[in-house]
Amino acid sequence: MTSSVREFYDALAADYHLIFPDWDTSMTAQARALDGIVRARLGAGPHRVLDCSCGIGTQAIGLARAGHRVVGSDLSPAAVARAAAEAAARDAVLPVTVADMRELPYRDAVFDAVVCADNSLPHLLTADDIRTALAGMRRVLRDGGLLLLTVRDYDEIRAARPTSTPPQVSTTAPGRAVTFQLWHWHDDGERYDLEHFQLVPAKDGGWEVRVRRTAYWALTRGELSDAVADSGFSEVGWHEPETTGFYQPVLTARGT
Template sequence: MTSPVREFYDALAADYHLIFPDWDTSMTAQARALDGIVRARLGAGPYRMLDCSCGIGTQAIGLARAGHRVVGSDLSPAAVARAAAEAAARDVVLPVTVADMRELPYREAAFDAVLCADNSLPHLLTADDMRTALAGMRRVLRDGGLLVLTVRDYDEIRAARPTSTPPQVSTTARGRAVTFQLWHWHDDGERYDLEHFQLVPAADGGWEVRVRRTAYWALTREELSDAVADSGFSEVSWHEPEASGFYQPVLTARRA
């Protein structure tokens, strides 16, 4: 059976770049920030890296351009196919695989760094699923290898419990597209259902409305730090956007 998360990203894959005002510019900026974090902790590199939630390649392509040997995997076949096509169009080598982050199909100690970015880990709604994913990421890291997770700032979000996000505007061949989200919080105050809206210019001059739905677990820094440490990682550290240059808080840890 197809999972709801896979269905969400399969449906979004063709339009994912519209989340950003300029996708290529964002790819470059995100790679610069993540590359800086990795090299600051592991040394000059380059490194063998797995992006286990690669989507359409937003981080993986940029990191490959920065010189790393990057492999991408993702739950969504549509997203993986687009990542491969976008990489090839930019003359970037990016092997990709369809894989659930809870069942990574790679040998033990295959990578120097594992990346799980763009708030992907919080799609796992139970502690058991999160522990399974983190254990798999640890397994494919070499001793002393680096785990890199990026998530929303859920410490603030859990306190405020917002019900929507501000609109983001990007440009298409037909004109401007608008992206925003509506959030529906569960009674536990930790999880929420998300409706992802995109208003895209239609051929007749009107608007085409595209809606996709998924769910998240709003993990605080303490909750995620504890889960990472309990999964066999050490040196758990947080890097805030003001210092790292990445648009979300970044957690790093080493395979102990």
């Protein structure tokens, strides 16, 4: 993960909610799904949860409002600042820290669950960086604690190699906003550069076009499962959106 990833999310932080038709509704639904997974495996709780890629708080705020003791960290100072403000506006307790997921600034074995959602881990483009991040998540997780990773379904994506995503329309006070992505695949067939487009209403009645760029590694389930197992986790399993209610596949694993 390079500074370009931080710059991507710093630039996107003010507009990140436009990815969703209704951010608060999505926040509630995602928290319900993740909370169900956590309580089913760890008991009723509440539990101490680290969201190590919290962004503007999409999962962390919902989990805090569900009663868990949540701490959020993220590479982007702008995203972390917005997460704190959005949590306060919703009467949620969410301590936040600016931190790279490869260098988590927390004590060993302090969390019951670690969440890394919204396809964040695949920003790491090398096996060494993936291992470093997962080892750090294992270190801060107590024995028997729960890891939750959510990523795109890259098994299907790597086979199809799409070059764009469908447009997503959200409603804002000035009018509708449109978000879509263009993907540019590397020659290795595994990594791709992403152009993130947002069209937002301009004051003159036209459109303002905002473009941000970043990169991903399209890790297959087998590759990610192996990396998680090699990092000190056990009981690695995958859960589909149809069963969890979460919009991406969810990997869970136990700290051994």
